[in-house]
Amino acid sequence: MSSLAGAPVRVEHLTWRPFGRRAPVLDDVDLRIGAGERVLLVGPSGSGKSTLLRALGGLLLTADSGDLTGVVTIDGRDPQSVAGLVGLVLQDPGSGVVATSVGRDVAFGLENLGLPRDAMTGPVSRALREVHLDVPVGAPPSSLSGGEQQRLALAGALALGPRVLLLDEPLAMLDAETAATMRAVVSEVVAARGLTLVVVEHRLGPWLPHVDRLVVLGAGGRPVADGAPYDVLARQGDDLTSAGIWVPGRAEPEPIRLEIPWDSAVVATGEAVVTAQDVTVRHRSRSLATRIRETVAVRDVTLAVPAGRLTALVGPSGAGKSSLLGAVGGLLEPAAGTVTWAPELALPDQTPPHRLAPVDLARRVAWVPQRAASTLIARTVDDEVLTTARAVALDPGVARARADVLLDRLGLAHLTSADPRQLSGGEQRRLALAAAVVHQPALLLTDEPTVGQDRHTWAAVMGVVGSLRASGSAVLVTTHDAGVVARADAVHTLAAPAHRTEPPTATAVPLVARAGPLSLLAAALLVLPLPALLHSWQQALVVVAAELVLGATVLAAPGPGTRPRGRGRSVLRRLVAPTVGALGVGWSTWLLGGHDVAVAVGATLRIVTLTLPSVVVLPYVDPDALSDHLAQRLLLPARPVVAFSAALGRFQSFGALWAELALARRVRGVGGGRSPAARARDVGGTTFGLFVGVLGAAAVLALAMDARGFAGADRRTWAGAAPWRRADTVAVLLGLVPAAVAAAAGAAGTLGTVLG
């Protein structure tokens, strides 16, 4: 085999104690993996599987801090000594995406190596071919499905020629069919390249034919079983099952029985709690430069959710399950169709579900999203469980009784005074579920509740769901877990919406879009000296007129193709805020400047001259090209520019996170107060949640980027070119026009006063 063959892995006396834990997560771990061996790493929740995987990649200190001793070597070397020696694919599709096009994302590792631009296309297309990803290289990663995004992550790792491949629960978020495809691709790639493979996975069965060795971890990350997969399972199947591992061939776990003092149900069993009729849901995504794209998430779906029953929504990812969940529960407003509550739950004035006040909504609906951490609001676990119960004014004794049973049976009783955000992912999910059911909502919506759970926690989660169902509430679950579907009373399948491929019509490009981002920014910044040149309102008015003419000129789109729509509307919309700001400045100037209207008008117009160019130009600054230009033209340091560009690319997801957090507060009955204090608390809480989520995303991305050699990539190359064209020079020259007009108007004014 060539030098790209798999490398042996050695772990010796590895001990890792992150700050904040009293006991080490990895305690004196020893492990040897031979070259080209394919290992499946399993263990109950909390056994340190993912942590050990990160240790194999040398990534423990990338996003965390603590006491680390011991040695990990890949073929005798430190894992981070060679860029891309170890390839890593993480659990969450899209969490490791760095660029805004598929090809660019795969080329990220090659950029870090310093390959010349022309040498990148070969390895990129080879990697994409190996993972069977047939999408155009310019496609944005956000348009790919979950399975495609995982294959993209794999291609990005493969482009660097790794010798060890680490997969951290890569299939957890995928449905069965997509998971099978991904597994086959991984198998093929590993076989073709002879790589060493280490996979962490909860559901063992499907992986067994593809691996040579099964390692079971126990407490402290130490292997308690190690050997050929079928041997280990045959010998220790019972022990492993009782430890919570999903041993194939065993019976499905039984949901636990919970003795919770529920009240009697409001809606009779079998009657629909909520009915969605011909509902269509549109999804608006807004990227940085106000390109608002609308896609149809759900089209003309009719669904009735009966009380006392478990209804499952299944379908491939991208089929709109989460959107339908939101529409049915009154979390989103459907673009078409109606959503009606049962008569016992409807409000007297027939308010549609999406307009309900938070407390009314909380009484009826509880929501546990896929990102369960989004719903966590309180400071301690105990407060968290009781938040919604307090908001809907449930009897404290009843609430306490229910909460105690839930916390105890869900394994959270020892954490009652801990901060919810310090919990592990699985614990947070169980906490969110407990907090959602204490007040006995008429409808429970959960999005993928059993992802990443071992047998025991699966049984606990399904036990809670079953208990609530038995009490007479309706439960609507989106899932791709066969065990959950088997227990559902009704299954509703959503097909993926047909992609309407519109034939690409050639649209003409406005003149302003032909200039690169740097020249546009320079042109818009050249107006900064204007306040020094403008002395009267007449002068400012002339400059504003000049800028309007200039703006209209550069927004024109001559040439072949259809005219782009909405340019004028977009400018007007973007002008609202600056105009209000300018009027504000004029107002304070009038107040302080001796109530002189002329001076105030001059101040207002001056601000308009400052802001008008930005309004015209900024929508056409391409954030991706911007970072290329900043690094290659302005020679700014490479790594900060990449970090900047990666952060800009996440803008849309941050907006979505904000919306989810605000929605979660509303569903939990918290927030929506009218007083300024209540509003401030709402906004403060949501903003804080946004920051926590954003920082978590940064930590995950740091892992993915360091695994592709970013840590040492001070001298890196760029896959995108940064040309300076004639249009750029013209743009900068045009940027000088307002200042020139101001100077000329000033001179003409002085001349007029002198002569007149």
Added chain:
Amino acid sequence: MSTTDTNDTSDAGVGNTDKTGGPRSPRTTAGPGPDNRGGPPLALRASGALLRWRTIDLLTCAFLGVAFGVAYWAWSLAYQPPSTALATVFPPLQGITAAPWLMAGVVGGLVIRRPGAALFCELIAAVVEALVGNVWGLSTLWSGLLQGAGAELAFLILGYASFGVGAAVLAGALSAPFEAVYEWYAYWTDWGMAYKVVYLLILTASGAVVAGGVGWLLTRGLARAGALGAFPPGQEQREARAV
């Protein structure tokens, strides 16, 4: 509960000599890496060599900047009514509603604790705010640069060694003057000099209180929430409340 309170004040002390080792300082980044090899605990300083930005530092700074940019864009829409109300009473009071914009640099510096962190964070927040489409357009970039430079100056004066409440307040205060002078020239051109000076003083004071105080509280809250595991604020918090 009382033990955690004393831990907090000891963590936040500006004059705390934990640099050379105190009973509570955790060892940072001990292990295979070019960093602290069993040397004196560096609880308050940045993790690792001061000038060597790790990937997590860059990404956290950039992501914090984008998060602030989003929040700032929202604030730039919402601040008009209170600002106009204050302006009607006494125009230089608008410095109060302008104070939140000074926070990004303070928080960036407090979290990352490296040269350039305050500037980088504030600059990115300004870029995002401008690109989304705020009131001031690209002059926001210039404002961000000035505010970030001011906060950076504060941390520089303290030698990048002190990051408690005092440092936060100083950074918040120092990010105001450059911005105020720019605004004299760009927005409040027609005011009398006396009013301009009052505006600068008000902006500096609210910068100290709002940007410094709230910024410090935000950093501590984020550390408590476990979001700053790779950074000194998070390390201090987590060791104090080990699970």
